[in-house]
Amino acid sequence: MQVGIMGGTFDPIHIGHMVAAETAREAGGLDEVWFIPSAMPPLKNGEPSASGEQRLEMVYRAVDFQPYFRAMDIELERGGVSYSIDTVRELQALYPGRAFTYIIGADRLNDLGSWRRVEELAELVSFIGLERPGHLIDAASLPSFISGKLRIVQMPQLDVSSTDIRGRRAAGRSIRFLVPDKVYSFIIRNHLYET
Numbered sequence: 001m002q003v004g005i006m007g008g009t010f011d012p013i014h015i016g017h018m019v020a021a022e023t024a025r026e027a028g029g030l031d032e033v034w035f036i037p038s039a040m041p042p043l044k045n046g047e048p049s050a051s052g053e054q055r056l057e058m059v060y061r062a063v064d065f066q067p068y069f070r071a072m073d074i075e076l077e078r079g080g081v082s083y084s085i086d087t088v089r090e091l092q093a094l095y096p097g098r099a100f101t102y103i104i105g106a107d108r109l110n111d112l113g114s115w116r117r118v119e120e121l122a123e124l125v126s127f128i129g130l131e132r133p134g135h136l137i138d139a140a141s142l143p144s145f146i147s148g149k150l151r152i153v154q155m156p157q158l159d160v161s162s163t164d165i166r167g168r169r170a171a172g173r174s175i176r177f178l179v180p181d182k183v184y185s186f187i188i189r190n191h192l193y194e195t
Contacts, residue, residue, distance in 0.1 A: 001098045004033040004128065005091070007075070007084060009041055009162065010055050011048040012187060013062045014179045016132075016160040023155040024103040024128045025068055033103065035059045036072045038082035042116065049166055050192055052076040061182035085117040088124050100125045106135035109150075113143050122146050130155045169193035 006021050013035070021033040037055045040047070048055060056073055063069035074090060075082040088100060102125050104112065109129040112118060126149045129137050139147050165175050170193060176184060187193065 001031045002029060002101065003095075003098045004028060004030040004101050004103045005036060005084075005087070005125070006033055006103045007036045007038055007082070007087065009048045010035065010037045010059050011050050011162050012055070012058050012165060012179055012183055012192070014160050014162060014165055014183075015177070016158045018062060018180065019156055019158055020103065020105065020130050021069060023153060024101075024130060027153040028101055028103075028128050028151065030068075030101060032068050032070055034070045034072045035063060036075055036087060039075050039079050040081045042081050042083060054186075054190065054192065058179075058183045058186055061186055062180045064182060083116045085115075085121045085124075088121060092124065101128055102126070103128045103130065105130050106132045106137045110135075110138055110141070112146055113141075119143075119145055122149055125149075127151070128153055132157075134159070166193045170195045 004024050006017065010017065024030065025033050037052065037059055039052060056071065056076055059071040063071050075087055084102065091100060104127060106129060115121065122145045127146065129150055129152045131137055131152065131154050137152055139150060139152060160178050165178055168175050179187065
């Protein structure tokens with residue numbers, strides 16, 4: 001079974017994440033995509049705005065009834081800083097016989113060479129890099145052990161981000177249709193991202 005891994009804070013998960021996962025699934029011939037909210041992301045400053053439980057619940061709501069998507073709490077259960085190599089090692093132990101592909105947006109792909117134990121990670125997984133608005137993929141600058149296992153995929157150009165969504169909520173602006181409906185109702189009901 002070919003499994004795509006979508007890691008991130010998902011603070012909140014939004015339609016861009018969903019389109020990215022579906023684009024990667026289709027282009028990479030993946031059987032499933034597993035969404036894994038991080039406990040503490042190593043490459044971002046500050047704590048997520050929503051709790052781990054709230055972010056996981058939003059992911060569960062987003063993937064509900066999507067036959068190829070799953071929400072996984074592996075990094076939240078482990079706690080601490082969420083390093084991809086630790087997650088992949090744990091997934092391989094829990095789910096032998098699956099081949100894993102890391103799905104990475106262009107904004108994170110260019111710093112992939114600085115990830116913890118990335119050479120070891122590249123021995124264990126392949127990568128799908130998704131082009132995003134305003135972020136050019138510079139595959140030539142990546143080490144050969146990464147670029148040799150990287151497939152770059154064009155995705156529909158949706159300029160939506162979790163940062164923008166949180167800013168809209170803080171300013172009292174609508175986020176309807178930027179997040180899946182069940183995520184929208186959860187955010188509204190729990191007053192997430194308000195000032």
